[in-house]
Amino acid sequence: MKKPSADHFDKLETRAPKLREVALMAALPKLVAHAKRRAPGFARILGDVDPAKVRTRKALAALPVTRKSDLAELQAKERPLGGLNATPVSKLAKIFVSPGPIYEPEGRGRNWWRTARALYAGGFRAGDLVANTFAYHFTPAGSMLESGALAIGCTVVPAGVGQTEMQIAAIRDLKIDAYIGTPSFLKLIVEKAAELGSDISSLKKAHVSAEYLPPVLRAAMLERGIRVTQSYGTADLGSLAYESLVADGSVTEGMILDEGLLLEIVRPGTGDPLPAGEVGEVVITSFNRDYPLIRFGTGDLSAILPGESPCGRTNTRIRGWMGRADQSTKVRAMFVTPKQVNEIVRRHPEIAKARLVVEGESGNDRMTLKCEVTKRPAGLAEAVVASIRDLTKLRGEVVLVEAGSLPNDGKVIEDLRKYS
Numbered sequence: 001m002k003k004p005s006a007d008h009f010d011k012l013e014t015r016a017p018k019l020r021e022v023a024l025m026a027a028l029p030k031l032v033a034h035a036k037r038r039a040p041g042f043a044r045i046l047g048d049v050d051p052a053k054v055r056t057r058k059a060l061a062a063l064p065v066t067r068k069s070d071l072a073e074l075q076a077k078e079r080p081l082g083g084l085n086a087t088p089v090s091k092l093a094k095i096f097v098s099p100g101p102i103y104e105p106e107g108r109g110r111n112w113w114r115t116a117r118a119l120y121a122g123g124f125r126a127g128d129l130v131a132n133t134f135a136y137h138f139t140p141a142g143s144m145l146e147s148g149a150l151a152i153g154c155t156v157v158p159a160g161v162g163q164t165e166m167q168i169a170a171i172r173d174l175k176i177d178a179y180i181g182t183p184s185f186l187k188l189i190v191e192k193a194a195e196l197g198s199d200i201s202s203l204k205k206a207h208v209s210a211e212y213l214p215p216v217l218r219a220a221m222l223e224r225g226i227r228v229t230q231s232y233g234t235a236d237l238g239s240l241a242y243e244s245l246v247a248d249g250s251v252t253e254g255m256i257l258d259e260g261l262l263l264e265i266v267r268p269g270t271g272d273p274l275p276a277g278e279v280g281e282v283v284i285t286s287f288n289r290d291y292p293l294i295r296f297g298t299g300d301l302s303a304i305l306p307g308e309s310p311c312g313r314t315n316t317r318i319r320g321w322m323g324r325a326d327q328s329t330k331v332r333a334m335f336v337t338p339k340q341v342n343e344i345v346r347r348h349p350e351i352a353k354a355r356l357v358v359e360g361e362s363g364n365d366r367m368t369l370k371c372e373v374t375k376r377p378a379g380l381a382e383a384v385v386a387s388i389r390d391l392t393k394l395r396g397e398v399v400l401v402e403a404g405s406l407p408n409d410g411k412v413i414e415d416l417r418k419y420s
Contacts, residue, residue: 007247009120009152012259013313020315024262027287029055032063034086035292041074041083042294057273060295061264065271065283067297068236069326071102081105087290096140096235104140104235107290113140113238114258115148115231121244121256121311122207122229124178126153131171133159133181133189134210140235141210145180148239154178161185168193171200179206183213183228190224201225209233212321218251231255232321234298237286241318244311254305254317260287263316264295265304268325268412269338271295276304279410281325282318299326301410327413331358331365336392338412341369344387350375351384355406356396356413365417367396372403 008014015023033051035042045064053059066074066084074082080095080103087107089095094106106112124130130149136142136158149156157176159167167189170176179186186206193200206221206228218228231242232255241255257263262285265274274280282298301324305317328337336356345351353372360366369388373380381398388396 008312009117010259013117013256013315015314017308017314020259024287025055025057028060028262028285029053031285031287031292032294034289035294038086039084039292041078041081042086042292044083046294057264060262060285061271061273063271063295065266065295065297066293068102068234068299069297071236072100075103079103081291084293085290086292092290094140094143096143097138098140098235102235105291106140106143107288111147111151112290113144113147113233114260115145115233115239116151117148117258118229118231118233118239118242119145119148119154119180119207120152121242121313122231123205123227123245124149124152124154124207128152128154128178128205129157129174129176130154130178130180131157131159131167131176133161133167133179133185136160144233144235144238145207145209149180164188164192165196168196168198168200171203172198175202176200177202177204179203179226181206181208182211183208183217183230184211186221186226186228187217190221190226205229207231230320232300232302234300236291236296237261237284237293237298240282240284240298241320244309244313246311252309252311254309255320256309256311256313257316257318259315261285262287263304263318265302265318266297267342268301268327268410269340269342271297272342276306277408279303279319279322279408281410297325299324301325303408303410322410325410327411327415329358329413329415331367331392331394334392334394336367336394336413340391341412343391344369344384345371347387348380348384350377350380352403353406355411358413358415358417360417367392367394368399369396370399370401370406372406373400374403376400 029051032054093108096104134141229243233239264283265280282300286293301322302318351371355370357368384398
């Protein structure tokens with residue numbers, strides 16, 4: 001095992017990958033048993049699953065995926081959390097309300113959302129004075145990042161959103177040295193401070209999330225002496241992955257998976273794991289005793305990067321957020337979904353990968369299923385056309401292409417229609 005340094009939050013980050021995998025597989029059957037026993041929603045979802053047999057990734061992959069898009073329906077049937085919570089609501093710390101509405105819990109305890117590692121990897125340290133500009137009302141982002149900063153030993157100014165000039169005054173007067181929030185609001189604060197002639201040179205580090213971070217913005221902040229790192233998380237799971245800094249202060253490639261999570265990348269519309277490097281939906285099993293989400297489909301796209309991070313952290317690296325996996329679209333008043341496309345692929349073993357391209361103008365939609373094939377038996381294209389008709393109730397064309405010719409971007413449905 002690599003010896004952790006002051007540059008790592010804890011020893012878990014630098015474990016040998018084999019030791020981490022052994023620990024995850026040993027904990028997996030216990031997690032499934034706990035969820036079935038304490039969370040009535042998972043007792044229904046997992047049905048006759050024997051927890052003792054879920055001790056490998058292959059066994060885990062046989063369990064159903066519960067997707068974020070399912071939460072509204074599950075919660076409507078069983079308020080407030082769909083029965084997915086293993087800790088009674090009366091013993092939780094907070095309940096958040098995201099648009100939908102979707103209700104999300106926060107339990108009691110230090111660093112419950114696991115955001116401390118992300119902040120620490122970005123250079124946050126005990127004694128830092130941090131302006132947290134994420135929202136504190138209804139949605140969990142403010143509370144989520146605050147808990148990690150407090151776990152490190154930072155002092156937090158709960159700034160919340162908006163009131164740009166007041167934010168600038170607080171940074172100037174209190175000599176705040178760290179920022180948490182969206183990249184766009186960081187840009188607004190810095191530019192407005194320059195316009196007002198306010199000295200916010202104390203600000204040296206920033207951790208951003210919830211939006212795309214343009215490389216040009218990161219570079220512009222660095223020129224002003226502010227080093228920016230980012231992380232990826234969700235309101236259901238907390239921190240999922242984060243960037244880190246190396247000795248020279250540069251940012252490492254990709255994002256490192258947080259501890260206490262088991263990651264799968266699956267083909268969108270299915271629960272089928274994809275090989276490392278392939279873009280697919282992020283599916284997480286979280287070893288959180290209060291809210292033990294098992295095979296939770298985030299609806300986000302990403303891919304696994306090869307190798308370990310040069311910062312010394314040994315967990316899996318991903319490419320970060322790469323878009324949404326739910327690519328459902330409407331064609332001639334009928335919904336077409338990635339699940340339907342994948343069912344077509346299942347019917348025809350000659351197809352290794354497929355991509356449905358939708359083109360045309362309003363009222364004149366055209367569907368073409370591009371199929372990577374390993375063999376081309378006579379009548380294959382016609383048989384696939386029939387499957388399209390059977391499963392979508394729509395007409396579609398088929399184009400057979402060479403293996404490896406479709407883009408590795410996780411798209412199962414590509415909508416090229418132009419809307420005026």
